Amino acid sequence: MRRHAHAVSGAIAAATMLLAAAPLAATAEPDDPACPTPVAGVLEAADAEGINVLDCGFEDLRIDVDGSVSVVPEPGVTVTMEAAAGPGTDQPVGYSIAVDADGIVAVTEGDLAPTVETSSQEGSGDTPAASYDRCGQGGTWVNGWKWQPTRGFTLNVRDWGLPSGVSLTAWNDIVDKAQWTIDRGITSCSFSNGFVLDIALVLGSDRTEQVGPDMGCGERDGYSSIGFGPIDGGIVGATCTWRSSTRLLEADIRMDNSNRRWSASSASCSQAMDLRTVATHELGHAVGLSHQGEYGHGDLTMSPTMRNCEVIQRQLGYGDLVSLRHHY
Numbered sequence: 001m002r003r004h005a006h007a008v009s010g011a012i013a014a015a016t017m018l019l020a021a022a023p024l025a026a027t028a029e030p031d032d033p034a035c036p037t038p039v040a041g042v043l044e045a046a047d048a049e050g051i052n053v054l055d056c057g058f059e060d061l062r063i064d065v066d067g068s069v070s071v072v073p074e075p076g077v078t079v080t081m082e083a084a085a086g087p088g089t090d091q092p093v094g095y096s097i098a099v100d101a102d103g104i105v106a107v108t109e110g111d112l113a114p115t116v117e118t119s120s121q122e123g124s125g126d127t128p129a130a131s132y133d134r135c136g137q138g139g140t141w142v143n144g145w146k147w148q149p150t151r152g153f154t155l156n157v158r159d160w161g162l163p164s165g166v167s168l169t170a171w172n173d174i175v176d177k178a179q180w181t182i183d184r185g186i187t188s189c190s191f192s193n194g195f196v197l198d199i200a201l202v203l204g205s206d207r208t209e210q211v212g213p214d215m216g217c218g219e220r221d222g223y224s225s226i227g228f229g230p231i232d233g234g235i236v237g238a239t240c241t242w243r244s245s246t247r248l249l250e251a252d253i254r255m256d257n258s259n260r261r262w263s264a265s266s267a268s269c270s271q272a273m274d275l276r277t278v279a280t281h282e283l284g285h286a287v288g289l290s291h292q293g294e295y296g297h298g299d300l301t302m303s304p305t306m307r308n309c310e311v312i313q314r315q316l317g318y319g320d321l322v323s324l325r326h327h328y
C-alpha cells in the first residue's frame with residue numbers, strides 16, 4: 001500500500017478551488033463548515049476537519065485519514081495511531097483525531113511531533129549524527145500523555161491469532177519481558193531506573209484490540225489489549241491510544257500477523273522481526289511515549305523503524321528512559 005502524505009492538503013486545495021468556483025458556497029464561514037454527507041458512514045479527513053459532530057448529529061461517524069478509517073471518539077477524547085515500520089517500508093504512520101468538548105473535530109496527520117523536544121544529537125534527513133552514544137544521547141521527547149492519577153494500567157494479552165512459529169508460551173513470555181522493561185525502565189546501560197509504572201498483564205485474554213488492518217482505530221471498549229492481527233503496508237506493530245486531555249484512557253496494540261517472519265528468540269533470529277523488540281516499542285506507546293527520531297538515534301527503542309533481528313531495542317536507551325522519566 002502506498003501512502004500519500006500530502007493527500008489531505010491536496011484535497012483541501014481542491015476543495016478550496018471548488019468553493020471559489022461555486023457561488024452558493026460563498027456564504028459559508030471558514031470556521032463554520034457545513035455538515036458534509038458521509039459516504040457509507042465515512043468522511044475524508046479534509047471534509048471532517050472543523051465540523052461539529054454534535055451539531056451535525058453524527059453519532060457513528062468514521063473518518064478516513066489517508067486510508068486509515070477510524071471511529072470518531074466521543075467529545076472530549078482524542079484518539080492517536082502510531083505505527084512502526086518494518087523493512088521495505090519507508091516511513092512510519094501516525095495521526096490523531098481529536099474531538100473537543102464542544103464536538104469540534106481536528107485531524108492531525110503524519111508521524112506525530114512531541115510537544116516538547118530537546119534533542120541533543122539528532123541527525124537531519126538521511127544523515128545520522130556524526131557520533132552517537134545509545135547510553136548517553138537521544139532526545140527528550142515528551143508529549144505529556146500518561147496514565148494518571150495512578151501510573152498503572154491493565155493490559156489484556158490475547159492468546160489467539162499467533163503467527164506460525166510463535167508459541168503461546170513464547171508470546172506470553174515476550175509480553176511479560178516487554179512489560180518489565182517499560183514498567184521498570186530497564187536499559188541496556190548502567191542506569192538505575194528508580195520507578196515502577198505498575199502495568200498489570202492479563203494473560204489468556206479474549207479481548208480484541210481496536211486496531212484494524214488499515215491502521216484505523218475502532219471504538220474504545222474500555223479494555224487495553226495487545227494481540228495479533230493483519231496490518232497492511234509493511235507495518236509491524238500499531239498502537240491506538242485514547243486520552244482525555246493528557247490522561248490516557250485506553251491503549252490497544254496490534255502486532256502484524258500477515259505473512260511476516262517473527263523471531264521469538266535472539267539466538268535463532270534470521271531475516272525476521274524480533275517480536276520482543278516490537279512489543280516493547282508498542283508498550284512504550286501504550287504508556288504515552290512517542291517516536292524518537294530515526295536518524296541520529298535509530299537504535300533507541302522508540303525509534304520508528306525496525307530492522308530484522310534488531311535486538312538491542314529490546315531494552316531502553318538513554319533517550320527512551322529520559323522520556324519515560326519525564327512522563328512518570
Ligand SMILES: [Zn+2]
Pocket residue numbers: 082083084092281285291303304
Ligand atoms: Zn511506534
